[in-house]
Amino acid sequence: MPQFLINARDKAGALELRMANRPAHLEWLKAHAEKILMVGPVFADDGETFAGSALVVEFETLHEAENWAARDPYAQAGLFQSVEIMPFKWVMGSGKP
Numbered sequence: 001m002p003q004f005l006i007n008a009r010d011k012a013g014a015l016e017l018r019m020a021n022r023p024a025h026l027e028w029l030k031a032h033a034e035k036i037l038m039v040g041p042v043f044a045d046d047g048e049t050f051a052g053s054a055l056v057v058e059f060e061t062l063h064e065a066e067n068w069a070a071r072d073p074y075a076q077a078g079l080f081q082s083v084e085i086m087p088f089k090w091v092m093g094s095g096k097p
Helices: 015-031 062-070 073-077
Strands: 003-010 036-043 050-058 080-088
Touching (some): 003 036, 015 073, 062 080, 073 080
Antiparallel strands (some): 003 080, 036 050
């Protein structure tokens, strides 16, 4: 199945918005775990400040991946400054594939 990289960056100063929506975001991810190969937060240079989210997911089409990402509670809450979704191919690593 085709894979897609989702690279989402938080709006500046949005930590409160992120934390308020984090429980719903995590539950939503768990409900769609069969589509997710990898997911995790992205941090600023200090390694502690949240700066966004990165996901590798499986969908039949880019359009399906885009529609799915738009339903993320973080996206629905307006957390992200930008979201980039592109085709991806897992080549190496000890992850799910």
